[in-house]
Amino acid sequence: MKRLIAAAALMVLVAGCGAAPGAKTEDTKATPAATVAAKPDIAKAGDVTLTVWDQNVRGGQNKEIEELNQQFMAKYPNVTIKRTAKSFEDLLKTVKLAVSGPDAPDVVQANQGRGTMGEMVKAKLLRPLTDYAKVYGWSDRYSPTLLALNSFSPDGKDFGSGDLYGLSQAGEIVGVFYNKDKVPDPPQTFTTFEESLQQAKDAGDTPIMFGNLEKWPGIHNFESVLGQTADKQAIRDFVFAKEGASFNNPDFTAAATKIKEWVDKGYFNKDFNGTDYDPAWKAFAKGQSPYLIAGTWVTADLEQRMGDKVGFTLMPGVDPDAPVSLGGEDLPWSVTTASKHPDVAAAYIDFLTDANAAKVLVDTDNLPAMKGAPAPASGLSVDVSNAWQKLNDADGVIPYLDYTTPTFYDDISSAIQELLAGKQTPEQFTKGVQEKFDKWAQSR
């Protein structure tokens, strides 16, 4: 036994000789600065290979980026784009390692929030793009909330302000899909929406199809309700961890109480915590419920299955003229500090988000996040596009709660499952989530 301990001690010594983990990469890195003053001429940049990591692997998204990459390389024959496509989950798990490694890509999609982008800014792995934003006029392309979602202070501590670290192409809304056969007139206010849910229940229907086995869908349903009980600025301030913002307050508890009430009244299918996401929206598509609360990423699938029987609306608001909806934009395209060609990388990002790109996005059934994008010709996309315009005109986007802290996705998705199953009261729920947040805030 003694020998065993000695061997273990020796091994620890061998493995650990020297510095704290992460120290050697840190020493050499100065805080990256944004200093470009004029539009660089890419045609004169020489032969450049731009390595890009993205997560546009699904149908329309893949089409869109392939098309734009081709166009960019045709415009600048001296630039070659080397694309690595990974699914969202795979990208999320590898991007930090890739960017901190020796062969870091030039451009990556770094997910919003403290979990990915915040950590990477803190480690000085991303180049601030504020200078390019001025040169190219990027702030005119997006609403302030959408820019805030891709912004951090240079030390990574403040989310939602400071320098811009990336731009997104596509917008996203979590809203209400409805079956036009069952809901000829979609409700316009939160009150009439609830009445409609009760009517569906009385008629023996399942009002809202919900699949929460994978844990994250609960965030969307909860936050859709939260947007109606709490002030949108209070939600944003909490996600951005602004001074004085809190989760444990009466408005947030009201949302927890409301959604639990929906569970108790039977507005969701009975076994939602044990139902997978895909079977849930497929059940809605088969006409088994009048409503589905989901993100615009299921638009194409629903339209394919339901044709013109499906409609989309923002979560009906307490004030119908001031809609508030969970949403935002897809993963932002960011430039790494390791990139030797930040000018080319920025020009590429500019190209992915200009008016031409907006048109390509519409043509490939995506929802452009940019202002003034052309309207789609027909189908469910028209509903989605109108909702997006309406939401942005009202500045009603509230960001995903899971951006809040690096561990918040786990914290809140587990807590919501427990709330909905009655394992926690609404008061315990908001208090518990607040405690998790405070624990992080102290170690910040």
Added chain:
Amino acid sequence: MGAVPLSAGRGSGAGDRPPGEPRLIGYAYLLPAFAVFFCFVLLPLAHAAYLSLWHWDGLTVATWAGLDNYGDVLSDDELRGAFVHALILLIFYSVLPVLIGLGLAGIMARARVRGLAFFRTILFLPQVIAMVVVAVMWKMIYDPANGALNRALGWVGIPGQSWLGDFSLALPSIGLVATWVYYGLAMVLLTAGVQKIPTSLYDAARVDGAGAFREFLAVTLPALRGEIAVALTLTTIYALRNFDLVYITTHGGPGNATSVPAFQVFTRAFETGQVGSAAAVGITLTAIIFLISLGINRFSERAV
């Protein structure tokens, strides 16, 4: 190092080692295998142990944590819960498969069935399928609305359950999948053991008037001790390092009802930037697996 007094006057060659003691050159033969083992097992293990002493997000400079991360394993409800779940899963991964395997082996020991190999192959089959496939398949079987299990229960008038969504059912539901996968392994190991028991022992038992059950207790069971130990060790390791099943079916949910240590290691290291804590959980898990395996082996050796 202090000075070592030389033992003067005595010859120090190969000649004076005790008889039967291997020559030192023997260790050189171990070297290639040991080098591989050292580089790919011991070194990473030591590195993980080292990382577990730091608060590290994987990117920026770490801060010294000492034994904080290990303290969390004991005090953090979520982590402690994960270890408790792993121990509960032991029943489904190890105890049940070995009991079922014993039962089947006992039956096969008495009745020499025709087409034995065929049945054995069928029963062993779950073991061959990749765990990912098993998990996806069972997720569909457990689906509350359209799953095969609830439909089958519906035919006999039993109301369906939300197998993976119910806080008290989720862990046993996952455990039963593991039982289904691993009883085949236990059975094959144990029937192989049964076949090497001399039939004369059974004849003797029968002459002494032993019934089927008595025969099983007095002859089959003691002879299978070694195989039982192997089956228990293997399945215990599978139980404690279980990750894929939980990751694919429930992501540790509902709430944290099915969270297990390996799943915590994964999310902490790759998702939430708590590399030090992940390493501490991993090291603790390694130590527990080591101790339990050691216990099982000690027990079987002593008993034989």
